[in-house]
Amino acid sequence: MAKAKSAFVCTECGAEYRKWQGQCNSCQEWNTLSEIRLASARPGSGAATGRSGYAGDLSRDVVDLSNVDLSEVPRLSSTFAEFDRVLGGGLVPGSAVLLGGNPGAGKSTLLLQTACKLAQQRRILYVTGEESLSQVAMRAHRLQLPTSGLQMLAETSVETILAVADRENPEILVIDSIQTMHLEDISSTPGGVAQVRESAAALTRFAKQTNTVLLLVGHVTKDGTLAGPKVLEHMIDASLLLEGGADSRFRTLRGQKNRFGAVNELGVFAMLEQGLKEVKNPSAIFLSRPEQQAPGSLVMVVWEGTRPILVEVQALVDESALGNPRRVAVGVDQNRLAMLLAVLNRHGGLFTGDQDVFLNVVGGVKVLETSADLAVLLAVVSSLQNRALPKELVVFGEVGLSGEIRPVPSGQERISEAAKHGFLRAIVPRANAPKQAPKGMEVIPVDKLSDALDAL
Structure with a gap:
């Protein structure tokens, strides 16, 4: 039986090391290395071997850049013009979007409003790991949202979520939040470096393979950065940050990374009794x-x-x-x-x-x-x-x-x-x-x- 390999990852910058050390050489931070387990490589039997001796699939064709299809990527509207603006025009099938923010900023409210409205025309699976189904239903009723058509699942096991998603075949998969998800073969607790990294990798892989829009909710630390390993931001296609204090009725949605649009785009929302409402003229x-x-x-x-x-x-x-x-x-x-x-x-x-x-x-x-x-x-x-x-x-x-x-x-x-x-x-x-x-x-x-x- 092959020995399980492990690596030590810095939670601040994502740098990897073969063994533990007190200080990260990349960002100079102390006590930020956490151990994660790596999947052992299993070269396929009977695979072709090239001049380098590497056994792999040689049936892949190399494509010239000039022959790549330049057709426009289809987008799905989120029903919020400000949300679409930050995304670069809408949701792209097969993309992974991370929505971060402070507690109470309105991350779950924004995604629930988006999911309830889109569920009238599209298949959406909303997975909640922090709240019960009754709590989500009460919020939707308080916000006067249409609840018919939205598929709900209260689960934190990534294996179970992927099995249900494979059966339901949704166009949009919402995970609230990634810090509560866990894989069975990872020994660390949910929210740790290994769990967040591997859970996000498994969900993103599913989204790419099935052409599903993946929306992840992420928490932030006291200094305003995304909780969990920094490498999580490299896995996803878009990283959005919802900002706004509890004493302010306005929320700003800023794009920090976007492979399908401009970065540093800003969307403005107002928090009302009926949820988040987009502000058409932020200057006013x-x-x-x-x-x-x-x-x-x-x-x-x-x-x-x-x-x-x-x-x-x-x-x-x-x-x-x-x-x-x-x-x-x-x-x-x-x-x-x-x-x-x-x-x-x-x-x-x-x-x-x-x-x-x-x-x-x-x-x-x-x-x-x-x-x-x-x-x-x-x-x-x-x-x-x-x-x-x-x-x-x-x-x-x-x-x-x-x-x-x-x-x-x-x-x-x-x-x-x-x-x-x-x-x-x-x-x-x-x-x-x-x-x-x-x-x-x-x-x-x-x-x-x-x-x-x-x-x-």
Whole structure:
């Protein structure tokens, strides 16, 4: 009998090692290696042997890249336009999609709404491993969803789920959640590295072989990353993150990986009594500003996936009572804020070394691109000088270390989006300035940070 082989996998980066060690050499983290068992290789008897001596199936044909069929991959609509946007146009048959998020963010609610609506025309199997069937039925009744046609299964054994799925032959298979699934021949507990990895691999293999859409629910850790081995993200085709705190009625669905569409696409939902409802115009909810403009408040245009979104950034600069002033940033990178403050001191002539600087992006949006640099600096200047900026002003642009204002992608579309929402002035990089500004809007091109400060 062949001896079972094992490997040690890092739960942070997915690196594999032949034996256990205290520190991972790839990510430098300590005590993150967990043992998993590997399936022993069994070369087929009678298989052809090539020049390298490898015994394998030589009946496979090699295809030239120019002869590959370029027909469009068919997609299934999820009944949510925002969900389809993040997916790149809809669900692709044979794909594996991982939906992660904090507890209470609405992962199960979103998938239950999608499954109940799609079940009226398609075969769907919804597998719940965390709740009983009565709990799911009560939620569907509370959300006033159509319950006829949706096939339910309360099970955590992957072998049983695959057997039922092979019998029912669903078009869409929903697993809630992958952390509760387990395989019989894996000795570790559900939720461990080995169970999550091997369970996801078995379910993904079934989805690819049967051309079934696989939707997996995944939990996140305290720092917001997906729980379980990092290699899980490499197995799947799309990784989506549903963000939003319990104190906010809005949820943002962001694509972190997508083999069938653009990454960093953003979908916005509102949590209501009837479940999640998509927001058609996200800029409108992020721009609910008071009539009396306060110092430190400014609107910027960020690019999320394939569309521009207007969000408000707020800055508060106050005299520090500590020897080391605080730099707190919510929604933007804190290290980038420190860098921008140094640029403001060197090339703008405004010193904030003895001031506490607090920055917040309204609505819980996380800005990942550099087009917010100029807006952040002008909001800091507004709070530092205690002078409110015009309410009809919008700003975007990247700030370099030498104080230059660098262009950003899709500048024309950003200006057009601001004009649609009634903004009358825009401070933009000179390279993004249009030849003809939108009607009723004044576009002010700038080359340096000093030019932007003078334009105020």
